[in-house]
Amino acid sequence: xxxxxxxxxxxxxxxxxxxxxxxxxxxxxxxxxxxxxxxxxxxxxxxxxxxxxxxxxxxxxxxxxxxxxxxxxxxxxxxxxxxxxxxxxxxxxxxxxxxxxxxxxxxxxxxxxxxxxxxxxxxxxxxxxxxxxxxxxxxxxxxxxxxxxxxxxxxxxxxxxxxxxxxxxxxxxxxxxxxxxxx
Numbered sequence: 001x002x003x004x005x006x007x008x009x010x011x012x013x014x015x016x017x018x019x020x021x022x023x024x025x026x027x028x029x030x031x032x033x034x035x036x037x038x039x040x041x042x043x044x045x046x047x048x049x050x051x052x053x054x055x056x057x058x059x060x061x062x063x064x065x066x067x068x069x070x071x072x073x074x075x076x077x078x079x080x081x082x083x084x085x086x087x088x089x090x091x092x093x094x095x096x097x098x099x100x101x102x103x104x105x106x107x108x109x110x111x112x113x114x115x116x117x118x119x120x121x122x123x124x125x126x127x128x129x130x131x132x133x134x135x136x137x138x139x140x141x142x143x144x145x146x147x148x149x150x151x152x153x154x155x156x157x158x159x160x161x162x163x164x165x166x167x168x169x170x171x172x173x174x175x176x177x178x179x180x181x182x183x
Contacts, residue, residue, distance in 0.1 A: 014125060014126050014127060015030045015033070015110060015122065015125070015126020015127075016030075016106055016110060017029075017030060018030065018106050018107070020100045020101060020102060020106075020107070021100070021101050022073075022098035022099055022100050022101065023083070023086055023087035023090045023091075023098070023099045023101065024087070024098070026098060028073070028098065028100060030126055032071075033071055033122065033124070033126065034124050034125070034126075035124075036069055036070060036071040036124060037068070037069035037070055037124065037160065037161060038069070038070045038071070038121055038122065038123065038124070038129075038157060038160050038161070039070070039071040039072075039073065039121070039122040039124075040061065040062075040065075040070060040071070040072050040073070040119060040120070040121050040122075040153065040157070041073050041074075041075050041107060041111060041113075041119065041120040041121075041122065042054075042058050042072070042073070042074045042075065042117055042118075042119055042134070043074075043075050043077045043107075043108065043111070043113040043115075043116050043117065043118045043119075043120070043178065044074050044075065044076065044077065044099075044116050044117055045076065045077050045078045045081070045116045045176055045178070046076070046078070046081055046085060046086060046089040047176070048116045048117065048175055048176035050116070050117060050138055050174060050175040050176065051116040051117035051175055051176065052093065053138075054117045054134055055093045055094070055095065057134055057135070057137075058072070058074065058095070058097075058117075058134070059094070059095070059096045059097075061134075061153060061154070061157075062096050062097045063096070064154075065157050065161075066097075068161055069161075070157060070161075072097040073097060073098050073099070073100050074090075074095055074097065074098070074099040074100065075099075075100045075102050075107050075108065075113075076099060076100065076101055076102060077102065077105070077108050077113060077116055077178045078178070078179065079101075079102060079103040079104070079105060079181055080181075083101055086099065086101060104181070104183070105180060105181055107120075108178060108180070109180075110126075110128070111128050111131055112128075112131060113131065113178055114173070114177065114178055115173040115174070115175045115176065115177060115178065116175050116176045116178060117133075117134060117173075117175050118131065118132065118133065118173045118175065119131070119132065119133065119134050119152075119153050121153065121156050121157065121160070123160075129156070129160070129166045130152070130153070130156045130166065132152055132171045132173055133152060133171050133172070133173045133174065134151075134152065134153050135148035135150060135151045135152055135153065135154075136148050136149055136150040136152070136171070138174045138175070139174070140174060141174065152171060
């Protein structure tokens with residue numbers, strides 16, 4: 001089980017200013033996120049089977065923590081996929097929270113996300129306090145447990161919401177690589 005390994009506010013970059021649309025046309029900004037106790041970003045792509053297998057767990061996390069002041073957003077990490085394809089994907093997979101279109105990968109760069117699915121948890125000021133897998137269900141490519149034995153996102157959120165500080169450990173994310181676009 002994950003223990004208090006390190007209080008992790010070592011990611012020091014504040015959230016850059018942005019305005020991002022979701023797949024339904026809603027506009028999202030850092031001001032919206034500052035009102036939350038934490039924000040969870042799930043970096044996804046429409047064609048990653050590992051990420052697609054995690055959508056039900058992402059929805060369960062939002063159901064468990066959304067009413068407790070935690071905001072949830074999926075971030076389409078591949079800006080080359082057409083917006084209508086991403087919107088259809090969000091409907092087909094039944095995301096219960098906004099799926100953001102990140103055409104310049106501003107959130108990918110801010111969190112330093114490299115894999116989908118990967119979760120980033122942000123403090124109200126926008127600092128990334130966790131970046132890694134949602135849990136340990138997927139052990140390696142083609143190898144997974146029937147159920148996770150360690151729920152990393154839940155552990156970090158529970159710690160943040162209880163005021164005990166952030167529990168952080170380094171965990172390898174398994175999934176599909178995020179290709180960065182040139183700026």
